[in-house]
Amino acid sequence: MSSAITVERLDGGAIAVLTIDRPRRGNALDSQTLAALHRTLDSINGDPAVRAVVVTGNGTVFCAGADIKAAAEDFTDTDATPHASLQARAAAPVVVTMAAQELMASAFEKIHRLRQPVIAAVNGAAVGGGFALALACDIRYASANASFGAVFIRYGVSACDMGTSYHLPRLVGASRAAELMLTGRVFDAAEAAAIGLVLEVVDGEGLVERAIDKAREIAGHPPFAVWMTKETMWQNVDAPSLRHALDVENRTQVMCTCTGDLADAFAAFRADDGPS
The missing domain is CATH 3.90.226.10 (2-enoyl-CoA Hydratase; Chain A, domain 1)
Structure with a gap:
């Protein structure tokens, strides 16, 4: 079928x-x-x-x-x-x-x-x-x-x-x-x-x-960053307080920095910003 x-x-x-x-x-x-x-x-x-x-x-x-x-x-x-x-x-x-x-x-x-x-x-x-x-x-x-x-x-x-x-x-x-x-x-x-x-x-x-x-x-964006952005945004729609939302955001940001995507992005930015 x-x-x-x-x-x-x-x-x-x-x-x-x-x-x-x-x-x-x-x-x-x-x-x-x-x-x-x-x-x-x-x-x-x-x-x-x-x-x-x-x-x-x-x-x-x-x-x-x-x-x-x-x-x-x-x-x-x-x-x-x-x-x-x-x-x-x-x-x-x-x-x-x-x-x-x-x-x-x-x-x-x-x-x-x-x-x-x-x-x-x-x-x-x-x-x-x-x-x-x-x-x-x-x-x-x-x-x-x-x-x-x-x-x-x-x-x-x-x-x-x-x-x-x-x-x-x-x-x-x-x-x-x-x-x-x-x-x-x-x-x-x-x-x-x-x-x-x-x-x-x-x-x-x-x-x-x-x-x-x-x-x-x-x-076009790194997949883990997209996943965490979607998940965190919808979780924080229901956040009971700003402090709760900030805590979730802070943990998410720290996790994302450990994937290597951030270092690669900064390296690419420096390369693009350098002399041609």
Whole structure:
């Protein structure tokens, strides 16, 4: 069976372009797609050659979230979750549903925790779980026809889903996040850019290339420095105090000086600054 997650390696493997390839289903995430996503993310995280990741969807939709035509018990894969055997035996629907929820949520957590920066190229609708997927990425670009929304509240389910209630207030502020989540309204790319949710709206066919260009810019820096910058920044978003943030920064900076990258950079700077 061919995977619904495709990966294209660029620049000798430094850039990984990850595409959700289920356009006829709005790139919705069923169990097989989520299992493939888990395996792909684990492979990327363990590959030192990969320096940055771009995530997008095939066709005119970024991701429609969970595949609503799949039953909760279908979200089972022994390679993706350690709870699969429990899931298969469980008689209580809540156990099966919880396992299905965890399978998707933990994939988005992996994106957030990935050592490489992840750039979303939102090529169309990103609603429900698709919205949460975009939020889990570090940087977002959008096409002019992209749309976003935490829509579950419309159907009697909490809009706090798959990390949305964690990421959205940190990205756009608590009051604006509350309005978006409590109304469940779908908003366009222009508004997403205006509130700082996306970095830029890209017209025409250049969306993925724009994201790749940013990935190349990031990949030009020493990988450990990039990893530590991503990890420390997101940790300090939750820092309880300035002192805590400074302590984490200080330890990170000292670790980075021990890699040899700093000495090499200073040597190159001195060589460039010398007489020609």
